[in-house]
Amino acid sequence: MSKPLILITNDDGVFSKGISELIKLARPLGEILVVAPDKARSGQSSALTVTRPLLYDDIQVEDGLRIISCTGTPADCVKLAFSQQLPDVERVPDLVLSGINHGSNSSINVIYSGTMGAAIEGALHRAPSIGLSLCDHSDDADFSQALPHFRHIVERVLAWSLPQGVCLNVNAPVGEIKGIKVCRQAPGLWSNEFMKTLTPFDKHCFWLTGSFSNEEPGAVDTDEWALGEGLISVQPVQTDLTDYNLLKTLTF
């Protein structure tokens, strides 16, 4: 049996430390195809490039590893890898790994995350898909404590697969890791979302920033709780956004 084809992408760009660490992690587990953005594309959610064509460059090609830089968003990169239109990409990926993101994608941040946009895109293409993040934004974040746990999760998903249309949102706390916890998404709220400044022409302009709050701080089954306890959070994420509770009662 041939080795699985593992697609790796991210939203911090193909030259970030997090994706290098993920490539090293995955290398022994299969044949690696990297298609990742040529620059940082944080906060891109499931955005697609619709008004321009995508371009790509081969960055590195060696036995069992090919690294491609792409001008698109994380979700574009996944679509392109599954399109079977890239030269010498002859099969569709068996597994999609996105990350390792520099920064948390827990709680409602899953909605804005380009890392998770790529994992969701993998799930929409019927492949088991995992977004991996470390709660440290710095360019030189230390992934060493998270890596053995991430590898355990990736190996289990390779062995088990995942139900169709579901992917995983995996977040690791910084520092010592005490275990892995399967969690629901904490309800959260961003406030004070902009820093207001003036342009040289005396116009107001607004830089995105903000303060995050966990809206259920007492709950002990959420991703935010797990991360606060030194646990890696694993949220199963669905691509069917229907609210089935409201579906039962809503009428017009």
Added chain:
Amino acid sequence: MSKPLILITNDDGVFSKGISELIKLARPLGEILVVAPDKARSGQSSALTVTRPLLYDDIQVEDGLRIISCTGTPADCVKLAFSQQLPDVERVPDLVLSGINHGSNSSINVIYSGTMGAAIEGALHRAPSIGLSLCDHSDDADFSQALPHFRHIVERVLAWSLPQGVCLNVNAPVGEIKGIKVCRQAPGLWSNEFMKTLTPFDKHCFWLTGSFSNEEPGAVDTDEWALGEGLISVQPVQTDLTDYNLLKTLTF
């Protein structure tokens, strides 16, 4: 009691026909604040602008109506409207309306939709929020048959509100409308997603395109089914992406 403040945005840009029709629809129902992208931002999902500041311009200000053009994404526009940092915007919106989109946002297209990214952002800010779309991409689409039904839905949501964290994805078919159906999201698949061409420098480039297929064509409770029957589909959309079925059984 003061009139409700209704925020209107879209992803086709502030000068599109669909948003003009929505402003006309909403005008008798409250005070209208429009904060919408200065150009088309289709396929932007819940993307945010993180590396540049947002700028805005007042396009029109009159009694009960203010129209602001913004350099951001649909979700950025909603954040800015809720920020209470825009001059002379003294309260947060009571209702968010996004659209009317030129083109369908049914099935998995809800995931890529900037129209729905804005509605989801409204729900994250605790406001009842509705994304409205017509299944006609043309710039001069005819919204006339859908408008009375859209108005009915908006009035009901204004009267009832919606549960916290849930918004509505409303899609109308073209032509005669036979009613309104509350639906789940049809599972769908995009294939043949790129047109491959050559640049003048003989590099491959890829334009997003594709063929959509409904993966449950026999089901009679999905949005795709409803639209095919001449019904307006109303999907309740949740902002908690947790898959609660898998949550029960997944362990690591």
